[in-house]
Every structure is written in C-alpha cells, then in structure tokens.
Amino acid sequence: MTHILYGAPLSLYSGKARAYLDWKNIDYREVLATPDIHREVIIPNVGRSVIPVVQTADGSILQDTTRIIDHFEQSEGGPSIYPDTPRQRLAALLLETFGDEWLVIPAMHYRWNYNEEWVYGEFGKTAAPDATPDEQYEVGKKAGQRFRGFVPMLGISEATIPAIEQSYETLLADLNAHFSEHDFLFGSRPSIGDYGLIGPLYAHNYRDPESGKIMERLAPQVAAWVRRMVEVEKPLSGTFLPDDDIPGTLLPILRRMMDEQLPYLERVSSMLGDWLAENPDTELPRAVGMADFTVEGVTGQRIAVPFSLWMLQRALDFYASLEDPDKRECDKLLVQIGGVELLDLSSSPRLTFENHVLTAV
Ligand SMILES: N[C@@H](CCC(=O)N[C@@H](CS)C(=O)NCC(=O)O)C(=O)O
The missing domain is CATH 3.40.30.10 (Glutaredoxin)
Incomplete structure (x- = not known):
C-alpha cells in the first residue's frame, strides 16, 4: 500500500x-x-x-x-531539504515561517479580491467533483464562504490593501532578482524555506488566474521557480551553496520578514502570555484576540495566532542548539537583517503541537 x-x-x-x-x-x-x-x-x-x-x-x-x-x-533519510549549516538552516526555517504564516495575507487578498468568481468554481470542483460547472459554482459559493470570511480576520481591508500590494510587489521584485541567479533559495536544492514560500506563491498567487498574470508580468523568474518546485524533474537532486553562504539577494526578503512579521509575532507572544495567565488549563483557541500589524507604514489588525509562534519556535530551538561560534555567525546574520529582537522571543510561552493539538507547556 x-x-x-x-x-x-x-x-x-x-x-x-x-x-x-x-x-x-x-x-x-x-x-x-x-x-x-x-x-x-x-x-x-x-x-x-x-x-x-x-x-x-x-x-x-x-x-x-x-x-x-x-x-x-x-x-x-537520503538528501534532505534541511541545510546542515547554521546560517542557511536558520534562514530556511525563518522563511518557512514567513511563507506559511505571513504570505497567506497577499495570497488571500489576491485570491478573494481578484479571483472570487473563479475560485467558487474551484471550491465546487472539490466539494462536488461529479457535478456540472453550474452546480459546482453554486456548491462552491457555499463552501467558499468560510474562507472568504477569513479575509478581514487576516487584516485585509480597504485601508491595508494598497500597502499589502506594495509589499507583495516589492517582495516579488526581490525574489525575481534572487531566482535570476539561483534555482532555489540556497542553491540548486530546494530547502524547507522554499517549501514555506511555495504554499502561497503556488496555489493562490500562481495558479489563481488573475494572480498568476500579475506574477508572470512582474516576476517571471518567480513563476519559473514555482514551476521548478511543483513540476519536479529531478527528485532528490541538487546541493546547497558552499560555505554556509546566504546570497545577498535573500537579505531584503529576510529584512521584510523582520520588518513586518516580527513585530506582529512579538505582540502575539505577549497576548498569549496574558491569555494563559487568565485562562489556565484551557485548550488554546486558534486566536487569542486581534493584534496590530504594520505593512509599508499602514497599520491594521489581524487575528493573533499562537500557531505562528510554534513555527517560529522551530527556528529559535535550532538557534539554541548551536555551539557558540555558530551562534555568533547567526547573530551577524540577524544584525544584517534587522532581526536581533527575534531572540527575545525565546522567552515566549513554550508550545507543543502533538496529536493535532497546540498546547502551551
Ligand atoms: N499549518 C497547517 C495549515 C493547514 C490549513 O490551514 N489548511 C487550510 C487549507 S489550505 C484549511 O484546511 N483551512 C481550514 C481551517 O483550518 O479551518 C499546515 O501546514 O498544514
């Protein structure tokens, strides 16, 4: 089997x-x-x-x-998507968190504000694969409402949309410059960071037709990377760059994560601490309130999601496991990307994710 x-x-x-x-x-x-x-x-x-x-x-x-x-x-076993070296592995884990937990904002914005009618049909294809297209549209419209409802909760509003688009277009330009020189984030092998980015950048921002046109127009090298990721020609192949090199083209992308996502994660951490103090022995909800976030100078509010802290904890645990000389190398990288405060989050409430349940320990 x-x-x-x-x-x-x-x-x-x-x-x-x-x-x-x-x-x-x-x-x-x-x-x-x-x-x-x-x-x-x-x-x-x-x-x-x-x-x-x-x-x-x-x-x-x-x-x-x-x-x-x-x-x-x-x-x-076999070739791994986790780089062995400290800086590349830390950066890869951070970019997984950025893709999984932050780029869902532009993903959901472009899906629902540029592809709404089309995506109802897609929901219908999943919910009623044997129905006619018209029936699928009707079924999909019902099924899709739940996801449409996430849009405002994610911080996507009239006020934040221009900033979300400006941020996304700059990210695309930065990624385009990187993928003009490298097949994947850290060389010729995809890393856990590439897999974090591919979620939003494939299903929503490449496959949804209107979003895909934007990507092809503004960042053809990113679209080519998406194809390399999802149309795998040589499984288990490639290598990470030698000497634990972090290409300079990745720095603006990591900086964007530190500028946008890190302050939000700090707020979620503090809100989670307060929530735990007030709700001992209670199962963690998906969100512990609404947190401010700022993109391109515009502030909105979005759900404060403890799961994002669990993702970050993986990167912080890796840093904590390093010997001093390797830590110093990672520290220099954090200085370069404006992410020194990231390490303060190691005092965040500790989380486990076992049997599909997130728990504070
Ligand atoms: N962090 C999870 C997220 C899974 C997830 O959120 N999946 C979406 C569809 S892409 C979903 O089913 N959302 C419905 C829900 O969570 O209520 C993962 O990496 O698998």
Missing part, C-alpha cells in the same frame, strides 16, 4: 506538501478531499476539517505540512 495525500488543487498547504513529496520521491497517491473524505477520514482522525492530511502506508495520520515533511525526512 502507498501513502495517501488528502488534499485539493486550490489548497495552499496541499501545494506545499505535494511539492515536497514529489521532490522526495515518495510513493503516494493524492485523493481529493471531498466532503465525504472530511466526514469519514479527516474529522474523525484530526478533530477538525483541515487539509492536507497524509495517511501513511501503515495507517498513521499526519496533519500539518511541517509534521508531514519531518515525518518523511526521518523515515526516508
């Missing part, structure tokens, strides 16, 4: 998992996550409706792309 990926073509995190499984040359088949699959497989095993989910050949259920990736990194 092979492994099964329950996912969908329009799903951000399914794209991340699929691209990784293909590069890792995993023997799997993808099954569309229809309402029946949610009811019969996903909800009973994971406790909520979420994709992607992997059922391994021995029947274990994996949810969350990071968990899925780490499972196969361990079980398969």
Whole structure:
C-alpha cells in the first residue's frame, strides 16, 4: 500500500506538501478531499476539517505540512531539504515561517479580491467533483464562504490593501532578482524555506488566474521557480551553496520578514502570555484576540495566532542548539537583517503541537 495525500488543487498547504513529496520521491497517491473524505477520514482522525492530511502506508495520520515533511525526512533519510549549516538552516526555517504564516495575507487578498468568481468554481470542483460547472459554482459559493470570511480576520481591508500590494510587489521584485541567479533559495536544492514560500506563491498567487498574470508580468523568474518546485524533474537532486553562504539577494526578503512579521509575532507572544495567565488549563483557541500589524507604514489588525509562534519556535530551538561560534555567525546574520529582537522571543510561552493539538507547556 502507498501513502495517501488528502488534499485539493486550490489548497495552499496541499501545494506545499505535494511539492515536497514529489521532490522526495515518495510513493503516494493524492485523493481529493471531498466532503465525504472530511466526514469519514479527516474529522474523525484530526478533530477538525483541515487539509492536507497524509495517511501513511501503515495507517498513521499526519496533519500539518511541517509534521508531514519531518515525518518523511526521518523515515526516508537520503538528501534532505534541511541545510546542515547554521546560517542557511536558520534562514530556511525563518522563511518557512514567513511563507506559511505571513504570505497567506497577499495570497488571500489576491485570491478573494481578484479571483472570487473563479475560485467558487474551484471550491465546487472539490466539494462536488461529479457535478456540472453550474452546480459546482453554486456548491462552491457555499463552501467558499468560510474562507472568504477569513479575509478581514487576516487584516485585509480597504485601508491595508494598497500597502499589502506594495509589499507583495516589492517582495516579488526581490525574489525575481534572487531566482535570476539561483534555482532555489540556497542553491540548486530546494530547502524547507522554499517549501514555506511555495504554499502561497503556488496555489493562490500562481495558479489563481488573475494572480498568476500579475506574477508572470512582474516576476517571471518567480513563476519559473514555482514551476521548478511543483513540476519536479529531478527528485532528490541538487546541493546547497558552499560555505554556509546566504546570497545577498535573500537579505531584503529576510529584512521584510523582520520588518513586518516580527513585530506582529512579538505582540502575539505577549497576548498569549496574558491569555494563559487568565485562562489556565484551557485548550488554546486558534486566536487569542486581534493584534496590530504594520505593512509599508499602514497599520491594521489581524487575528493573533499562537500557531505562528510554534513555527517560529522551530527556528529559535535550532538557534539554541548551536555551539557558540555558530551562534555568533547567526547573530551577524540577524544584525544584517534587522532581526536581533527575534531572540527575545525565546522567552515566549513554550508550545507543543502533538496529536493535532497546540498546547502551551
Ligand atoms: N499549518 C497547517 C495549515 C493547514 C490549513 O490551514 N489548511 C487550510 C487549507 S489550505 C484549511 O484546511 N483551512 C481550514 C481551517 O483550518 O479551518 C499546515 O501546514 O498544514
């Protein structure tokens, strides 16, 4: 029996998992996550409706792309998407957090403000694969409402949209410059950072037609990188750059993360601390309130998501595991990207993510 990926073509995190499984040359088949699959497989095993989910050949259920990736990194061995060297590995983990937890803002903005009618059809193709296009549109309109409802919660509003677009277009220009020189973030092999970025940059910002046109027009090298990521020609191949090199073209991208996402993560950390003090022994909610965030000088409010801190904790744990000389090298990188305060977040409430549940310990 092979492994099964329950996912969908329009799903951000399914794209991340699929691209990784293909590069890792995993023997799997993808099954569309229809309402029946949610009811019969996903909800009973994971406790909520979420994709992607992997059922391994021995029947274990994996949810969350990071968990899925780490499972196969361990079980398969072989070439790894985690660089061995300190600066590259830290930067890769940070960029996974940036892609997974921050670029969902431009992803959802462009999807819902430029592709709304089209995407209802896509929701319908997942919810009712055998229906006619008209029926799919109607079914999809209902199914998509839940996701449309996330848009304001993510901080996407009339006031913030011009800043979100300015930020995204500059990010595209920065990534375009990088991918003009390198196949992937750290050389000729994709890293965990590439997989973080591919979620939003494939399913939403490349595959959604209007968003894809914007990417092709402004950043053709980014579109070419998306194709390299999702149409895997040489699994398990390539190398990371020698000497733990962080190409200069990555610095503006890391700086953007520190400028935009880090202050937000600091607020979420402090709000989580307050929430835990007031709600001892209570299961963590998905959001612990609304937090300010600022993009290109414009401030909005978005849900304060503790899960984002769990993603960051992976990078901080890696830093903490390093010996002093390697830490000093990473410190220099953090100075270069304006991210020294990142290390203060190591005193953030500690989180675990076990059995599909996020818990403060
Ligand atoms: N961090 C998770 C996120 C999974 C996720 O949010 N998936 C989306 C679809 S791409 C979903 O099912 N959202 C519905 C929900 O969470 O309520 C991962 O990496 O797998």
